[in-house]
Amino acid sequence: MTEFEKLFNENRDFIFKYLMKLSRNASLAEELTQETFFRAYINYPSLRNKEKTSVWLCQIAKNTYFAYFNEQKKYTSVEDSVVTATEQNPEESFVQKELSEKALKCLHELEEPYKEVFMLSVFGGFSLKDISITFGKSESWARVTFYRARQKLSEKMR
Helix, strand or coil: CCCHHHHHHHHHCCCCCCCHHHHHHHHHHHHHHHHHHHHHHHHHHCCHHHHHHHHHHHHHHHHHHHHHHHHHHHHCCCCCCCCCCCCCCCCHHHHHHHHHHHHHHHHHHCCHHHHHHHHHHCCCCCCHHHHHHHHCCHHHHHHHHHHHHHHHHHCCCH
């Protein structure tokens, strides 16, 4: 078994779950997981710190998701949106969609490590203790970084 095969076997479920949290779509998460590991395979020789592969893979997965999201955004417009008769309030639905897009855009603009800590906690379901171990920092560092990330995201949303 090669090093990369071992990396794949150890992390594929984690990356799939991470992408499921982001996309909330099993088939999309599966497709993005494949794309993530393809990109990881191509760039594996450039990986410097083999101990932080989960962070590296999360970064690739996140970038893959945002690339997909941005590509899909080009194809969907307000005119293409179909409001079904079962929706109670179309205006509220539209505002919610716009707010979600703005939140993702603001999150994407956050600087590191705030963006990564926030995404690992919220979308990845990591505890702050796990995040601290992943980054090789203290748990209080992870807590403060997450708190600051929430504040920065809140400021950007205003």
